[in-house]
Amino acid sequence: MTDFISQLAALAGIDTLMQASFRGVEFDCLATRDTLARTTVNYAYPYRDGATVEDQGLNPVNFRITAFLWGRDWKQQLKSLITAFKASGPGELIHPVYGSIPRAQFLEAGIEKQAETMDGVTVELVFIESGEEQALFAAASADQSAQSITSTGNSLLDSAASAFSTAMSDLRALENGVERINTIVAEGEYVLDNVSEEIQSAAASVSNLLDTPAALVSDLKSLVSTFSDTLTLTGSGVTSGWQQATRLAQHVVSYPAKYVQNRSVTTITKPFRLPLSQVTAVRDSDTQLVTRTVRLVAVSELAEVAATILQNESTTPSLTSTQIEQVTNSVRTVIVDALTDQRTALQTAETLARASGLTSDGRVHATIITHLQTLALTLQRQAAALIQQRPPLITRTVTRRCNLHLLAFDWYTDASRAGELLRLNPSLGNPNDIQPGMTLYAYAK
Template sequence: MSWADNLQDASFRGIPFEVRTTRDAVQRALVQYEFPYRDGAQIDDHGAGPRQMSVAAVIYGDNYLVRLERLLEALSAGGYGELVHPVFGVVSRAQVVDYEISHDAEHPDACEVQIRFVEGDQPVVFFARASTRQSAQAVSTSGQAARDVGLGAFGRTMSAVRGQLTALRDRVAVLGQLDAITRQVRGTVQGVLTAGMDALTYPTSWGSDIATVITGVTNAPSAALDRLRGSLSGWSLVRRALFPSDARSGALARPVISHSPLPALARTDVPATVQARLLALDHVERERAIALAEAAGALLELESDAGTLTPDDLATVAAQTREALQAAITSARAVLPLEDAYQVGEALRDLAAAVQAAAEAVIVARPPLIERTVPADGNLQLLAHWWYGDQARWEELARLNPSAAKQPILREGCRLNAYSK
């Protein structure tokens, strides 16, 4: 096999050009240690330098001047650009070093541009860390990505199951089951408009409707996010709304099938009617977990502005979110085909990692939580003034010490949880 078999169309920043020759070079950074009365030298290899690429680009044709101007604009722009090397393929961080244009009297409608590139590496950032707000907002981005991956997997697999329902009786039975799931999920929230498509005929539209309804749970009542601030009561409210504890309040029961390491949609002993119901329930489970993760992101964003929850509370939020996402991953493995289950699982893992990173960022941004000894009899306002010079922080001490908040006077020698500064 020669390089001509895999030759690629060269371009820089999307501007294509022909190539006559290329020349690539890499120089290693070597340090030589020489010693008197000793032949040779000790070589210390400090690594390879950046790859240097010289390209002889050829522009020709009746409109060569227009093409040349476009290429020169791309070469003159500052910063990195994407170079498609004709032999080695994509170089994502190519920096133009210089270029030289040559015209020949024998070729009035052509020119040659000698371009030197150097390949850059990823930037090294010292002591940089995303803010707590940015970390919390990243949860929303990861949640939407997981939702898109899950919706695509649901649409593909439900369409495949629909092809197996050849009998009219089976189609009617599945439509009834899926309609019951829709009514039960919609019963958890009011005032949300949906397209009203059925899951069997329009699986993607149905999946979007379910996502809209479940997301509405975290917005009802309208003050839900405000209730997240200050205690875990708001978080518990949203969590109970998304994951009802019994069937009467909205929990969805799964059909019982025999245990097997194979996913349900890859087994021949599971009827298509059961597969369709399992697939719908899996989608509902996933959307609830994603909605819970987004609620956790909203809580952590509030905490990044004004911390009110203790590190243990934040750890509880992250742990409960990971638990819900793990259940969704397990459900996807049991139902979806292998490739779809892997893609969905990876997206949910990324979402869980985003929640974990956001919780850690909020916790680390705060001073360490320590135990302090009450120096003299007094109330929480007085202690806040003694320790921090700000009596308004007594509310913080009350949250960290619920039992002490109920006592009008704290005795000397008592030990309370408090931030170090």
């Protein structure tokens, strides 16, 4: 009956229905009812009339709209409206009275179909006005996470340089300490020379590690950063760039041990009485010191490269969720190795100090461990936030012969997402010949 009256009113030029829309889906309204309320707290006291009322602010405005979908295509109108309701988060509501409400959160819809209304349905809608997110509780952006990782990495390198310099200073007071220092310096220079040769950089070490041992950290960081700046960390070059970065990090960590092997020197695991000046020898503890130091440089650089990749992914996606996990797990594996090194060094120092009746100062190692844990946590949160921004990854079955562009249009009504499907299915043989029955990975929406 309402449908018939509305049609007669339209023919007569009488506008009995109000126009509204949500997320761009238009619909007609029969009535609106909006509620404004304030939150108050009443303070009442025994044997005293009345109460003191404290105003704590305006509640979100509640919008109740009676929508009326009519005409021969009312079912299609209803489907479009339900699709808009299923989207998460607030959307723009065009209210028939107030106009545009940019952030309206849909709450519920009651669909009422009566037998007497042949080509129409009534939908009772409820919205509330959503405010802007507060910065205090908002998740850190990709840029903020990348900056935090860079800052933590710099602090880690400062602590690594301090620990290396302190260890070298302690060696000077030991018997045959000068020979051990010379060996450690030779190992450090070997690392710098090989890294410079591998990345084909003319910026060889210009610092004297004998005078400034901490220069091992700064010079090595400069070399690996120069190499990272040449990598493509966005688009189709992300995978190749990341593989090159991880390969260089692995080589950096392996160079101290290769120095011992290539020089065919004697490795000393226990002290002996012969002066080191009479033999070509290196202690395990000295090689571990160099390895531990260069590993921290590799960790810092890999974390920064991974953070840059994740930062780029937030604007120009090129990796799947699985690949993002792989990048994050690769860095966390290197961090775990560095943590193991630091904890072993801390325990060794405590054991030696206890044997001498002294107390070990483990503050530098503890600081390095804290920085490593912070790097791992920050990177994990950045990756998790990036993955959560994307729709769930599911498997879908192809129902007709087509190519990826047609398939993207069938599934998302957007042919430009063909590249996304190709990225999610790297093993796909021919993207121009998709056969019925094939199962492909795709985002849920």
